[in-house]
Amino acid sequence: MTDGPFSMKINRRSVLKAAAAVGVAQVAAPFVISARAADKVKIGLDDPFTGTYAELGKNEKIGCELAVEEINKKGGILGREVELLSEDSTSTNTGTAVQKAHKLIDRDKVDFLLGNVNSAMALATGEVSAQAKVLHIVTGGHTDAVTGTDCHWNVFRVCNTTRMETNSVSQILFNEFGKKWYFITPDYAFGHTLQQGFEASLKKFGGTEAGASLTPLGTTDFSSYLIKAQAANPDVIIFLTAGQDAVNSLKQAVQFGLDKKFHIAGAQQELEVLEGLPENARIGTWVFEWYWNQPNVPHVKEFVAAIRKKNNGKVPTARHWFGYVSTWTCALIANQEKTLDAVKLAKALEGFTLPPEIALMPDKVAYRAGDHQLMPDLYVGHAVSKGAVPEDLFHVDKIVKGTDAALPVSETGCKVTWPA
Structure with a gap:
């Protein structure tokens, strides 16, 4: 059956004929269900499914899809079925991401917007969603400004700020591996603010910046940057690359033998990257934003099993967790407040605590009032070349609370202005 006025007219005629034959009571329920099906709550995902960050975006989408399935099994949002609409922002074209945000909001009439992996795109689409007055959950764009200087009343973020990531690991790097650092930095908002966070730590601890190489997104040959890093003779080479860029840069660093001369480290690291590396390149000290092997945390086992079913085992x-939490956030707050009004929902989300079955972490996980940043745990540890279980490629050495790693709201630069 197709949707639209014509199909509804035919459907109504069929219902009236059936009512005359067998009684209204027997046909009322299916008619109501058909009407509700045409009045779905729509969640739009604007994320990269091609390019450098394609795998990250696709995994966020899988997390969203699982959440939608669970939400619908529990009655949907406000008793209505939830539908996920997704658009490929690409990994590098911010203009495309903005166009897709407009499509989802203006043409598809989504009730919520999710995304993006790319920090520049998260910032740009935040402007679009704010003007349209649509509640927007940033899934995986980390640059500080999203919940800092460029914050909006309608924008909330699940992933960490770059400063949270650098603050959680800097002291360990400085104390254990040396005070002279060189940076391999992706040349856009995410990389810039990560480097700035590490530089702030170096200044605080009395360390030295040996140099930095700015690398374009999608770089395949990192040799010139790695040669400069080696010539600087640092104690630590800080890799701030992500996605396929991280795979390429770390693989080539090992081919150059840099891991034998310097400590390899960084802030954000991802299982997608470690799985894409050869065993000898699974090295270094990193921060994970969520990790699947948490045997003592309730509900994690069930989440792992559910994703396995959707993710080829x-x-x-x-990234799955980002999408899952973002989608469930929309449902939880809308059902709590019994409305889809974006302003009311945004105000209710300030200070909102995720239930344990969604948070999937040891500590309390809540959206901070003032800047709308989620305060999750951060998992600091080291990469493992080969785990006892094939996908257990990271050893957690320390769990840092988000509230301990984040800057105070007063130092983020966020000044939330609410609509009149």
């Missing part, structure tokens, strides 16, 4: 990554 593979365990979930932080």
